[in-house]
Amino acid sequence: MYSQGLIGADGRSDETPEFLAAFQARVDAEEKIEPNDDMPEGYRRTLVRQIGQHAHSEIVGMLPEGNWITRAPSLRRKAALLAKVQDEGGHGLYLYSAAETLGVTREQMTEELLDGRAKYSSIFNYPTLSWADIGTIGWLVDGAAIMNQIPLCRCSYGPYARAMIRVCKEESFHQRQGYEIVMKLAQGTPEQKAMAQDALNRWWWPSIMMFGPHDADSQHSDQSMAWKIKRFTNDELRQKFIDATVPQAEYLGLTLPDPDLKWNEEKGGYDHGPINWDEFWSVVKGHGPMARDRIKARRKAWDDGAWVREAALAHAEKRKVRREAAPLAAE
Amino acid sequence: MALFDALLELADDHLVLGHRVSEWCGHAPMLEEDLAMPNMALDVIGTARNLYDYAGKVEGKGRDEDDLAYLRGEREYRNLLLVERPNEDFAHTMLRQLYFAAFMHPYWTAALESPDETVRGIAGKAVKEMAYHIRHTGEWVIRLGDGTEESARRMRDAVTALAIYVDELFEEGAGEGLDALPDRAALRPEWEATIKRIFDEAGLEQVTSPFPQSGGRDGRHGEGLGHMLAEMQSVHRAHPGATW
Ligand SMILES: [Fe+2]
Ligand SMILES: [Fe+2]
Ligand SMILES: [Fe+2]
Numbered sequence: 001m002y003s004q005g006l007i008g009a010d011g012r013s014d015e016t017p018e019f020l021a022a023f024q025a026r027v028d029a030e031e032k033i034e035p036n037d038d039m040p041e042g043y044r045r046t047l048v049r050q051i052g053q054h055a056h057s058e059i060v061g062m063l064p065e066g067n068w069i070t071r072a073p074s075l076r077r078k079a080a081l082l083a084k085v086q087d088e089g090g091h092g093l094y095l096y097s098a099a100e101t102l103g104v105t106r107e108q109m110t111e112e113l114l115d116g117r118a119k120y121s122s123i124f125n126y127p128t129l130s131w132a133d134i135g136t137i138g139w140l141v142d143g144a145a146i147m148n149q150i151p152l153c154r155c156s157y158g159p160y161a162r163a164m165i166r167v168c169k170e171e172s173f174h175q176r177q178g179y180e181i182v183m184k185l186a187q188g189t190p191e192q193k194a195m196a197q198d199a200l201n202r203w204w205w206p207s208i209m210m211f212g213p214h215d216a217d218s219q220h221s222d223q224s225m226a227w228k229i230k231r232f233t234n235d236e237l238r239q240k241f242i243d244a245t246v247p248q249a250e251y252l253g254l255t256l257p258d259p260d261l262k263w264n265e266e267k268g269g270y271d272h273g274p275i276n277w278d279e280f281w282s283v284v285k286g287h288g289p290m291a292r293d294r295i296k297a298r299r300k301a302w303d304d305g306a307w308v309r310e311a312a313l314a315h316a317e318k319r320k321v322r323r324e325a326a327p328l329a330a331e
Numbered sequence: 332m333a334l335f336d337a338l339l340e341l342a343d344d345h346l347v348l349g350h351r352v353s354e355w356c357g358h359a360p361m362l363e364e365d366l367a368m369p370n371m372a373l374d375v376i377g378t379a380r381n382l383y384d385y386a387g388k389v390e391g392k393g394r395d396e397d398d399l400a401y402l403r404g405e406r407e408y409r410n411l412l413l414v415e416r417p418n419e420d421f422a423h424t425m426l427r428q429l430y431f432a433a434f435m436h437p438y439w440t441a442a443l444e445s446p447d448e449t450v451r452g453i454a455g456k457a458v459k460e461m462a463y464h465i466r467h468t469g470e471w472v473i474r475l476g477d478g479t480e481e482s483a484r485r486m487r488d489a490v491t492a493l494a495i496y497v498d499e500l501f502e503e504g505a506g507e508g509l510d511a512l513p514d515r516a517a518l519r520p521e522w523e524a525t526i527k528r529i530f531d532e533a534g535l536e537q538v539t540s541p542f543p544q545s546g547g548r549d550g551r552h553g554e555g556l557g558h559m560l561a562e563m564q565s566v567h568r569a570h571p572g573a574t575w
Binding site (some may be wrong): 059062063066069070071072073074075076077078079082083085086089090092093096106131181184188189191192297300301304305306307308309310311312313314315316318 | 346350353354356357358359360361362363364365366369370372373376377379380383396397400401420421473474475477478479481482485559562563565566567570572573574575
């Protein structure tokens with residue numbers, strides 16, 4: 001039984017082996033689990049954590065790209081970047097709604113993000129230092145997100161799967177748009193080409209780290225695979241991403257910053273050099289170059305906006321009172 | 332060149348306002364506004380692009396939207412002082428947008444009758460957007476005016492701060508006497524009526540300033556615009572002739 005470790009995990013007496021087996025059978029039959037269905041507490045908690053992290057990543061991810069909206073080098077690019085960053089906010093909104101179906105509120109999740117309890121993707125703790133970073137993020141980071149998220153469209157939890165279908169469509173549009181920005185630079189002036197190469201040098205390794213630790217070192221994987229929250233392992237997804245990206249870089253005439261990258265005929269994929277896991281863990285644990293600034297910016301927006309949210313609530317309350325009083329006054 | 336100049340004034344209004352609103356992206360008081368503000372920014376930047384594009388054609392010297400937006404300095408920008416005002420807080424931002432939209436909605440409505448086909452096309456798209464901006468920002472002005480003591484105070488502060496920039500909306504500028512574009516002064520009663528309707532619900536008083544400011548149309552701006560343009564134009568100007 002996959003979930004023995006979680007029996008009684010939250011003091012729930014009804015998570016008998018029979019209950020867990022029946023749940024697993026539904027998952028195995030590819031039935032979608034819906035918000036009002038019985039589910040193991042461990043399943044619920046895993047999803048809350050994963051969907052919450054995903055939502056936070058979309059929201060924090062608005063910051064590095066938002067950093068270039070006011071400097072986009074043409075009006076067409078400015079509009080496209082604004083629309084992209086807005087899409088990411090929309091993804092955050094669907095994902096918070098999906099998580100809310102599991103009994104947490106957006107406010108709770110926001111508090112957890114701001115006080116550092118909740119995590120978000122390590123990639124957004126790197127700074128965006130040139131216009132080329134905007135193209136490179138679209139190409140690599142949205143590209144990596146798609147690899148991760150396409151299988152999530154078949155996730156066993158219905159609301160998450162449905163949110164992902166909508167999100168994935170937009171992410172692939174972002175990926176194509178990002179690639180097109182880099183292409184323009186790669187075919188541009190020597191300075192533009194150098195800018196593109198520099199961005200690739202900085203974003204390549206963090207992008208392939210986005211898939212998480214190697215399978216052998218990944219904690220939550222087995223149970224998530226059994227529950228069909230996850231469909232592929234970290235290493236499988238990373239491999240797919242690398243195999244898709246190498247020819248794209250070649251086409252652009254840019255060099256991926258990994259001297260060990262080479263085609264392995266036998267496995268039908270690329271081998272890559274060693275990943276700097278010290279850097280990965282340090283960034284995941286909140287020591288990335290921009291980690292403090294990102295949370296500070298989110299906290300500032302939240303704190304500065306408190307009076308607006310309070311006013312909206314107060315107004316709604318006053319309106320309700322006035323509406324209820326109106327018919328009485330008329331009598 | 333009167334039409335070129337008038338189109339440029341309008342285009343600058345829209346771009347500068349859109350840029351200001353876009354500065355909020357990722358920093359809004361709530362996620363819903365992180366979606367709504369980029370929407371409004373996209374609307375007005377879209378209109379700016381259409382106007383620059385047409386202005387470039389009218390001028391006939393081969394300047395495109397980016398030449399006009401990125402290669403003119405602050406003395407050459409002709410936008411209204413209202414739209415360049417800094418975001419300050421959410422109350423100022425909503426009110427600035429409301430004042431602009433409450434003017435542009437009747438403006439574009441009148442422009443639907445323009446003898447100029449391109450102007451009619453631009454107006455057709457913009458008029459619906461401005462109706463939405465009035466609705467969205469008007470609802471916020473009402474919520475904030477009525478909400479808490481703090482929000483009402485901030486709303487009143489915004490009304491006071493922006494009062495000196497209202498009159499400039501109705502100055503004719505380069506479009507004076509042009510058939511292709513509506514007269515601006517004639518739109519004041521409708522603007523006043525829209526603002527009154529919203530302020531009444533918000534519990535706000537309109538303020539008329541005895542010392543209205545103007546000069547934007549002659550490139551006499553506040554100090555903030557130069558910084559805004561320096562930032563906006565930095566990448567474009569660092570790579571002369573590059574395409575993006
Ligand atoms: Fe996204
Ligand atoms: Fe995503
Ligand atoms: Fe995206």
